[in-house]
Amino acid sequence: MATDGSQDDLGPAGRVRMGGSPPGGLLDVLGVAAIVLDSDGRIVFWSPQAQALIGYTAEEALGRLAMQLLVAEAHVDLVLRLFGEVMGGEGTWAGTFPVRHKDGGTRLLEFRNMRLTDDRGDVYALGLATDQATLRRVERDLALSVRLVDQSPIGLAVVDTDLRYVMVNPALERINGLSAQGHLGRGVREALPFLDADTVESAMRQVLDTGVPLVDQYTVGRTHADPETEHAWSVSFYRLEDSGGRILGVGVSAVDVTGRHRAALDAERARHRLTVVADASVRIGTTLDLDQTAQELADVAVPELADMAAVDVLESALHRHRIPDPSHGPAVFRALAVVTAYPTTALGAADPPGDVVRYDSERLVARCVNTRRPVMVPYVGEADLRLIARDSHAAALLTEAGVHSYLAVPLIARGEVLGALDLVRARNPLPFTEDDATLAGELAARAAVCIDNARWYQAQRDTALTLQRSLLPDPPPSLYGLEVASRYQPAGAAIEVGGDWYDVLSLTGDRTALVVGDVMGSGINAATTMGRLRTATQTLAGLDLSPADVLRNLDRITAGLAPYIATCVYALYDPHSAQCRISTAGHLPPVHMRPGHRPRLLDLPTGAPLGVGGVPFRTTCVDLDPGDQLLLYTDGLVETRDQDIDTRLDMLLSHLDGRHRTLEETCDGLLATLRHPGDHDDVALLIARIRR
Missing domain, CATH: 3.30.450.20 (PAS domain)
Structure with a gap:
């Protein structure tokens, strides 16, 4: 134990602090008794501590010979010799000595004796005494305290x-x-x-x-x-x-507590990582759009992990080609997303979203996908920049931005490498660490599954749309007495594509059949069923059947296509009689528009959907004048999940009421007003205007 050796009553400059000090020091703890003898051995001073230690009061002790009062007869010769040595000036004496107590017993006391001289030359002997047991206890406690502090x-x-x-x-x-x-x-x-x-x-x-x-x-x-x-x-x-x-x-x-501190930091980092991953699980994959999913991954990574993030996907993965072993060859990427935490010149070094780039195997991002392992450069040097940037100009931009650390992690889903997530730090002064690589890998793993789902969704959607559009009719030829426009809009999800169709059939006698139908269901099977019903409708229309007979035969055909059923409206217009004969099978009623009048829903027998079987269908005759319009549509135009059908039909009629529009403008306006991105159902609509 080291101390500075200063006295408690000395100030910083060594000056004595004036004023009394309260009792309570080492002497009080030891109970030191002071006894003074004159040259004859008589007691001339007796302290209160002496009374407490030996038992005699000052009145009982003062003036008496110490030899008679305190010393046993057996020790008298020794005491006289020691007393003579002290009084003769030969030195001090210290040691233990038995002293007679007032109660008749003997106390073993620790003594310190010394010679005193007053201003008249008289000589005295001062004895400082304390109980040996107390002294040993204090010495033991002091030694223990010193060892305790030192060790x-x-x-x-x-x-x-x-x-x-x-x-x-x-x-x-x-x-x-x-x-x-x-x-x-x-x-x-x-x-x-x-x-x-x-x-x-x-x-x-x-x-x-x-x-x-x-x-x-x-x-x-x-x-x-x-x-x-x-x-x-x-x-x-x-x-x-x-x-x-x-x-x-x-x-x-x-x-x-450095170990505990580091453990707490590790635990906090782990909790933070779990929070980031949980947040990513919510924010990434909100849609099945590939570009949007890549953007969401980059948004999560910045600024949480990096100052700039880029998401690049292999072209072979986008086109669902089997990916060859690229370990010794170049990698072809398509940039999907780039995000920065702040405006920076580093953005100019990134590949713009949509660009297709080819990187040789030495490039760090190519090495990442080739090895299927993260590539981390904690401290980026000039040579590293040439392996990160696409060219010398991009490397200069990264240098100007202060990029000092780089990390790339692969996007792997279901065992297939899809691309890579690139991260760089510039303003963030910390280099990337293994913990960062672990967190980035967890984000990439979750995002890769979403990207994989999005690309397969896109593949299925493309297939369904291709089939759907191949089954829809070409633009109709010039029709006698009719002007026609049509639209088809797929649903927002691939699995909901495929059920709706329309058709315009030119028949004998200048007649025209207008058909709109909706197979209940979605996906490729629904699109295939729709194609079969459309073919059957074309065949039945050529047999000169009434609309009710056409639907009756379609009902029989649909029943054989179980489990699918369909709704349909079939309108047969004869320009010579200016009449339109209409029959419906569980379909929403057409809208009749006449100049100078409000649009109205035709009051027709609803009928049962096709495929129910055994239900009769009826035909209704509607007179149409030149300028009149007839709108046929599927429920995808008006049905939503948050509004009832009557409200939506009123919105449809309100939109059709008003200023004159071309048929093409009417179709576009209906889709823009009543449809929303991501709607769950596809829609087909057909509008015809009566000409002179």
């Missing part, structure tokens, strides 16, 4: 009321990497500049002022002993007072 693994220190070190133990010397002499007489700011001195000194002053200990205060810093590594300590402060209540300073204990 404690906990750093211990005492600072005075000026917050200067007056004692430090070896453990604190090792913790701070500073010798005791380097501490003593200095404040925290001078001795330990690596700590947050303002916070530490503020805590010490608070303890001095209030007397309330501060326990387990957390502080982090670097020491002289290990300046390259950050350490953490749990520090406690408590005020030190003597037995009289005088404030001596502040006691400090410090325990190195």
Whole structure:
């Protein structure tokens, strides 16, 4: 244990502090008794401690010979010899000696004897005595305290009321990497500049002022002993007072808790990583759009992981080709998304979304997909930039932006490498670490599944749309007495494509059949069923059947296509009679528009859907004048999940009411007004205007 050796009553400049001090020191603890003998051996001074120690009062002791009062007969010769040596000026004497107590017993006392001379030349003997048991206990306690402080693994220190070190133990010397002499007489700011001195000194002053200990205060810093590594300590402060209540300073204990601190940081990083991954699970894959999914991945990565993120997908994965072993060949990527945390020249170094680029196997992003492993460059150098950037100009832009760290992780789903996530840091001063690579890999793994789902969705959607459009009619030829326009719009999801169709059939006698139908169901099977019904309708229409007979035969055919059923409206217009004969099978009623009148829904027998079987169909005759319009449509135009059908039909009629539009404008307006991106059903509509 090292102390600065100063006296408690000396100030910083060595001046004596004036004023009394309350009792309570080592002498009080020892109970030291003072006894003075004159040259004849008579007791001339008897302290209160002597009375407490030996039992005699001052009145009983003063003036008596010490030999008679205190010394047993067996020890008289020895005492006389020792007394003579002290009084003769030969030196002091110290040791243990048995003294007779007033109660008749004997006490073994520890003595310190010395010769005194007053101003008249008279000689006296001073004896300082204490109980040996008390002395041994104090010596033992003191030795134990010293060993406890010196051998404690906990750093211990005492600072005075000026917050200067007056004692430090070896453990604190090792913790701070500073010798005791380097501490003593200095404040925290001078001795330990690596700590947050303002916070530490503020805590010490608070303890001095209030007397309330501060326990387990957390502080982090670097020491002289290990300046390259950050350490953490749990520090406690408590005020030190003597037995009289005088404030001596502040006691400090410090325990190195770096292991616990790092474990807490690791746990916090793990919790944060789980939070980021959970957030990514919500934010990535909100749609089955490939570009949107890539954008969502980049948005999650910035600025959480990087200052800039790019998502690149292999062309072979986009086109669902079998990916050859690229370990010794180039990789062809399509850029899907680029996101930056702030405006930066690094954006100019990234491949613009939509561009197709070819990288040789030396490029880091190509190496990432070839090896199926992350590629990390914690500290990017000039040579690394040539392997990151597409050319020298892009490398210069990255340098200008301050890019200093790079990380690429592969996008792997169901065992297939789809592409890579590229990350760079510029303003973020920290290099990428293995923890960052782990987090980026977890994000990439989740996003890769979403990207894979999106590309397969796109493939199925493309297939369904191709089949659907191949089954729809070509633009109708010139019709006698009719002007016609039509539209088909697929649903927002691939699995919901395929059920709706329309047809315009030119028949004998200048007649025209207008057909709109909807196979209940979706996907490729529904599209195939729709094609079969459309073919059957064309065949039946050529047989000169009434609309009701056409639907009756279609009902029989559809029943054989179970489990599918369909709705249909069949209108047969004869320009010579100016009449339109209409029959419906569970379909929404057509809209009749006449100049100068509000649009109206035709009041027709609804009929049962095709495929129910055995239900009769009826034909209704409607007179149509030149300028009249007839709108046939499927339920995808008006049905939604949040509004009832009557409200939607009113919206349809309201849109059709008003200014004159061409048929093409009417079709586009209906789709723009009543349809929304992502609607769950496809729609077919057919509009015809009567000409003279």
